[in-house]
Amino acid sequence: MNMAKRVEAVDVTAYYGSFKAIDSITMTIEPKSVTALIGPSGCGKSTFLRSINRMHEVTPGAKVQGKLMIDAEDIYDPRVDVTAVRRAIGMVFQRPNPFPTMSIYDNVVAGLRLNGVRKKSTLDDAAESSLRAAHLWGEVSDRLKRPGGGLSGGQQQRLCIARAIAVEPQVLLMDEPCSALDPISTLAIEDLIGELKDRYTVVIVTHNMQQAARVSDRTAFFSIESTGDPGRLVEFDDTTKIFQNPGEKKTEDYITGRFG
């Protein structure tokens, strides 16, 4: 079984063209924990998350400065292979994005297959164990050959989680994974996150404060002074501390709903 890894951001600053979206984020995310990123819209949560698996640079003109260490290895080192980074750090997006031309089975094993795994038994095993881990196996085991797009929104999102964990990443990033889902699917995914942390380092962006409180061990609060300013990390602490006894006035205002 793979090892969950520690993520260490040191002075991470990210740009879209000349616009600075986040400024000098420094934080350490412990392995086998769930870390929630919260904060008002536009404060750079997604940008920071996407700089952890080098997805930020997919946007034309976007760049990242600073260091991002995965177990002491800087992923922004020029000698690092981007695809290897992304394989080690899985990502689940806000809107479920199963590949429409692929069946449920093909979606789950897409990461393995497109990275050269051919052996049928390996793929079958990975498909079943990932779908089980994503709590989807029971619902789809009899229709693995059907298109992934035919599932409900919540099922599609769990399919995307299965797809992400099928490549056995060491870190799992989730950008508001429940914001397009109904409450029941949301609960299913929250349960799932609780189990995933036994094996992975999970970082989740959420707009839902209760969700952050329910699923995370640590919470990072991001904020911006005003529109056009870069997002900054205001406070990063144990979730219970952030929600019961925040160290910063701003955090308290945000959590109690007075701001943002």
Add this chain to the structure above:
Amino acid sequence: MTTLSQNGSLLAGSLRRRRLPKALPPLLGVAALGVSAAGILGTGAGGWVLTVVVAAVLFVLATLIVSGAVEGGRRARDRVATIAVYGAFILALIPLGSVVATLLAKGTGRIDAEFFYHSMNNITALDSGGGAYHAIIGTLQQVGIAAVLAIPLGLAAAVYIVEYGRGRLTTVIRFFVDVMTGIPSIVAGLFVLAFWVLIVTPVFNHGRPGYSGFAAALALTVLMLPTIVRSAEEMLRLVPQALREGSYALGVPKWKTIMRVVLPTAAPGIVTGVMLSIARAAGETAPVLLVAGGTPAINFNPFSGNQESLSYFVYEQAGAASQFAPGRAWTAALTLIAIVAILTIAAKLLARRSTIGR
């Protein structure tokens, strides 16, 4: 409630409106046609075209009046809009329907074994038999070669523009693709004539120009390329960025993401564009006339010697002064359309099978 019911469009105390009986609008249509026929055909004032036009106008007026009185103005306008939309649809179908009907009426006369197994070799326009076997071979070979050249090139250009293109070069490529779209087929033919037939081939051919099916295929490639690039470009742009990111996030390299995720997702649309360009190429006459030269005999080798094509065959036979030539032309035209239709249907079925059905 009472104020509403006074204008008659609502029944008192109810949200239900009075509606015309279902059978009435068609009856109005039939009545309009009857009145119009009696007034115009009956008196000899005009032909059936005028009858239909007047009937349509009467139908619209009658609907406006009857529906307006019973159902109110909004419903009446709705009905007229519905008539207009159906009318436009039928109008658009008339040319297509009449082409197919004419082809079927006149083109079936020469559907016989001789037509599909014999050429026009040693048969003059005045003779009754003869066939288009040589032309069918020419069309299939020329269009086939053109497709083999144009599809990979066109797809590669579209992928470059959408997935890799940044800045100047992309703008320049897109500009030239636009310019190419406007090239008349005769110019494409002249280009290949001047460049390939008169300059390149004489070098390998003891100084003689080399007319061939391949030269025609080159001209068709020039004509097919812009259609393929443009339609594939549009289709690739429609593929959501989220799918590319989903693939990148799995550690899949960009080129593999394009090959395995982006292109398959865009495939049905791309196939449609490719088939349109093939259909257009199959119907081109001018380039074949200029650079393949045409021949009454069978030539299986597209790389050497004159070749015929179906469209060129139609052109020749339609212009020949003989009672038998038009029949050959019509059947060749029908054959051409049938080939294009079969190719299109086959391609669509293939594209649908590559994306999985429900």
